[in-house]
Amino acid sequence: MREGDAAATRARATFGPGCAKRGHAARGALLVRHACSSLERWPYLVSSLAAPRYSMSRLPETVRLNNALDDENRRRTLSVKQVQYIVDRHKDARFDHWTLVFLLRFARNAIDDPPRVRFAFGLRMLKRAINDDAQLDSFSLTQMLPVAKLCLKSTVILALKRKIEAQNHTLDVSAYSALISHFGSCGRPDLMREIFAERQRVHGVRGRPDALALKNLMFGFLKNKNTKSAREAWRLLRSPLYADHFEMDEDTLSGGTWVCASGEDNADEARWIGEAYLRLKIKPPEKQLHLLVSAFVNSHNYKEARAYMRWINKLDYTLHERRLYQYIPSCMRQERAEELLPLCDVLLAAKNLGTDGVEQLRVLLYYLRSLANCAEDSVAKLNYVEAINCAHRVVKHWRITDIPHRNTYRFLRSARIKVNLTVRDPGPRLPIGQRLPKGVARQNVMIDRSEEKRIRREERERADEKKAHFYSTIEPYHHYDE
Numbered sequence: 001m002r003e004g005d006a007a008a009t010r011a012r013a014t015f016g017p018g019c020a021k022r023g024h025a026a027r028g029a030l031l032v033r034h035a036c037s038s039l040e041r042w043p044y045l046v047s048s049l050a051a052p053r054y055s056m057s058r059l060p061e062t063v064r065l066n067n068a069l070d071d072e073n074r075r076r077t078l079s080v081k082q083v084q085y086i087v088d089r090h091k092d093a094r095f096d097h098w099t100l101v102f103l104l105r106f107a108r109n110a111i112d113d114p115p116r117v118r119f120a121f122g123l124r125m126l127k128r129a130i131n132d133d134a135q136l137d138s139f140s141l142t143q144m145l146p147v148a149k150l151c152l153k154s155t156v157i158l159a160l161k162r163k164i165e166a167q168n169h170t171l172d173v174s175a176y177s178a179l180i181s182h183f184g185s186c187g188r189p190d191l192m193r194e195i196f197a198e199r200q201r202v203h204g205v206r207g208r209p210d211a212l213a214l215k216n217l218m219f220g221f222l223k224n225k226n227t228k229s230a231r232e233a234w235r236l237l238r239s240p241l242y243a244d245h246f247e248m249d250e251d252t253l254s255g256g257t258w259v260c261a262s263g264e265d266n267a268d269e270a271r272w273i274g275e276a277y278l279r280l281k282i283k284p285p286e287k288q289l290h291l292l293v294s295a296f297v298n299s300h301n302y303k304e305a306r307a308y309m310r311w312i313n314k315l316d317y318t319l320h321e322r323r324l325y326q327y328i329p330s331c332m333r334q335e336r337a338e339e340l341l342p343l344c345d346v347l348l349a350a351k352n353l354g355t356d357g358v359e360q361l362r363v364l365l366y367y368l369r370s371l372a373n374c375a376e377d378s379v380a381k382l383n384y385v386e387a388i389n390c391a392h393r394v395v396k397h398w399r400i401t402d403i404p405h406r407n408t409y410r411f412l413r414s415a416r417i418k419v420n421l422t423v424r425d426p427g428p429r430l431p432i433g434q435r436l437p438k439g440v441a442r443q444n445v446m447i448d449r450s451e452e453k454r455i456r457r458e459e460r461e462r463a464d465e466k467k468a469h470f471y472s473t474i475e476p477y478h479h480y481d482e
Contacts, residue, residue, distance in 0.1 A: 061093035069102040078106055080113045080121045087125075095129040097140065104143040115150035122147035123156065136164045138175035145182050154186040173203055177213040184220020189229065192220045211237060211246035218255055227262035234259045234269070250282050257288040260295035267299035274308065286317040293323050297330050302339040309346045318352040321363040328370050337374040337382040343367070344390035348397050364398055365405070372411035388415040395419065 068086055072078055078086075083106045093099070107122040126144065129136070141160055148157050157179070164171065171179075176199035183191040196217050200210070214237050221230035234256055236242065256273050260266040270292045277284045284292075289312050296305035305327060312319050324343075331339040347353065347367065354360030368391050374380035375387040388411075394400070395417055402422035403409045409421040 062096050065090040065093040080110050094132040095134050097135050100129040101143050108146045119151045137169050138172045142178050152186045154188050177216050180216040184223050189224050211242040231259050254288050257291040261291040264298045266295045267301045270295035297326050313349050319350045321354045321359045324363050337380040369405050369408045372408045
């Protein structure tokens, strides 16, 4: 008798209060026992027993469809057409919560099908589940998000969110975070702000979960190049309200580097991020170190910029020529030409300078030309002897023999540095996309854009002179009135 009462209690909890009165207690007990013995095969039944997802009348057909989908999902990855064939074989089955989840998983994993085909299939399955009165919740929403992201659809997700709310279901914190990330990928920063405000209104500030949503908000703004809003989200993430409940990781620090490099006066934030990498014992990626160098250069903090360049050299990363093209003009614009002299030590210590041999030579020649211009300029007030010393060390270390700039050549020859003034044809150009390998003879890759422009300008002037001479020899046409 006690076993029957227990079965009736489980049946009521699973299928409603009227189930035991209608004589379904034995059937409910059988389903409970069957589900408990087959948890590994049918994990969706656990949630189904905890909350009523479907009624007794449609349970058998739905379970058979779910079993077929689960078996195929465990054995292989199916295409959208194959999954549609399985669904068509069970036309009488009504979709429930887990049927939709299985079908959306198939749509997400069918990588051989075009994105539009996968999204159209997921949308059809979602409409059928809604027509079958399937219960939707946060888990259904998170399963639909990767499918909608294939075509960057935001209106479908908004409609699904409203449908879930119409079923008196409140989204959990993870679903709100996933929504913020999705709308950021779709280019909808307005919806990101709206969802984040709604999340705080529904769940309040909850420490770490709220910080994770704020992190997704920051990355969404960065994807949409809204650096001002991303900077506000980063500063809010670093505030004591969230910092006490959230430990910085490598992903969050990488987002902070992008924020720092997007504006001026971010030296304090960049310094804090560099210290966080050391404190957490995280090896910073190459791109993030270059972004920190850019942040220090934008803040005119050249000493720390050189320190991070040395960090790049220490980790055997490539010191990109873009950082040097950013550093050198910034020093000259700020009338701080003396900051060019310590850069010599950074260039000498670089094991990998420039993306290839051509860019390496170009940036070295640009550095030498900048030294020559600043040393001969009375406004820059750069010590001539020290500039000559740095230039000689660079020429000797990198074995530069040909100088295409006349002022640089005169500057080096004044100190009896053996170089040649060379303005020659760079030779046949490489095909588009092909680069010269490192270690190529630098004498054969002397390319100077200013000299090329000068030569082309002289050719145009000679052509104009020939054209003017030709027209001057032609007798003008006279029109005589009759």
